[in-house]
Amino acid sequence: MRILLIQSRRDKKVADHEVGCFAQHTGLRADQMTQWNLVNGAPRWEDVQAHDAILIGGSGEFLLSSGDLAKEVEDLGVILRKAKEQGMPVLGICFGAQILTQVLGGEVKRGAQETGCFEMMKSDLAQHCPLLSERPESFHVQLAHKDHLSLPEGAYNLASTELAEVQLFTFEDAPVYAMLYHSELDHKAMEWRMQYYAKEYGFTDAFIREYLSKVPDTSDSHISLRLFFENVVKKGRRFKVEP
Numbered sequence: 111m112r113i114l115l116i117q118s119r120r121d122k123k124v125a126d127h128e129v130g131c132f133a134q135h136t137g138l139r140a141d142q143m144t145q146w147n148l149v150n151g152a153p154r155w156e157d158v159q160a161h162d163a164i165l166i167g168g169s170g171e172f173l174l175s176s177g178d179l180a181k182e183v184e185d186l187g188v189i190l191r192k193a194k195e196q197g198m199p200v201l202g203i204c205f206g207a208q209i210l211t212q213v214l215g216g217e218v219k220r221g222a223q224e225t226g227c228f229e230m231m232k233s234d235l236a237q238h239c240p241l242l243s244e245r246p247e248s249f250h251v252q253l254a255h256k257d258h259l260s261l262p263e264g265a266y267n268l269a270s271t272e273l274a275e276v277q278l279f280t281f282e283d284a285p286v287y288a289m290l291y292h293s294e295l296d297h298k299a300m301e302w303r304m305q306y307y308a309k310e311y312g313f314t315d316a317f318i319r320e321y322l323s324k325v326p327d328t329s330d331s332h333i334s335l336r337l338f339f340e341n342v343v344k345k346g347r348r349f350k351v352e353p
Contacts, residue, residue, distance in 0.1 A: 111343065114153065114161040115143045116186070118169035118179060118205055127302060128167050131294040135332040136339050152185035155192060163199040163343045164190070166206025168254075168292060174208050175220040175257045187213030190286075199285040199343045203335075204255055207288035211279075214262040214286070221258035224273045227325045228253055230291060236268045239280065239349050240341035241287065241334045249330035251277070251291035252300065259290060266351065280349045285342050293335035297322055 115132065119125040125145065133140045144161065146153050158164065172178035190213050193200050202210040208218045230251045236242040251271075259276040261267055265288075269277040280287045295303070304311075304318045341347040 112161045113143045114164050116146050116148055116166045118148045131299045135294050135335050148182050152182055166202040168204035174218045194284045194286050201287045201338050203289050207290045208257050210288040211259045216262035217260040218257050222273050223256050224253045228271045230269050230271050230277055232269050235266050239268050240347040241337045245330050250326040250328050251331040252295045253291050293331045
């Protein structure tokens, strides 16, 4: 399996850390993922065709509500709409979910900042979702965003938190998923990120230890990430609203 990982990061250490997190929780090897940095421009369709799926990662540097990377996102939108039309599996996480929302006709707006670990509740439609159908009715997820989503036409909302009505959506006619929560970040990954940005945000070692000691288990969120690749990419399972 070959995955095109589209990243929006200037910092190579963080970009490589993201690759490691995805590899850990998808069951894929790092060498199965082709890194493409959107900062340098969108891929061409010829670059995409050699892959089995597209994965769009997060970004701590850019906000769609501020107009960041406008040209790059517009160009990527052409590719993502074509992928959707041709039935290619696509998963966008956090900033990636925001990109999918915007280029597929939804709306991305600045809202309440949601950063930390939160309880996420499944919608009734989640019973038909190959990522969530066997997960508990609610579970904890890691979040770090300011921009919020409104559904594109034809999309179905599958999960919500208290602060964000749309946490995960998909379509009946295409294996495209927009996932606002960070399903790739576990306790160890969060510790690395907090230590890496400690000087920038003023995190002390004591603060990091105390924060992480209070974070609930997030294993169900990681399972939902793995199931995208197992159920959607490998097995071809689709979301379908039963009559």
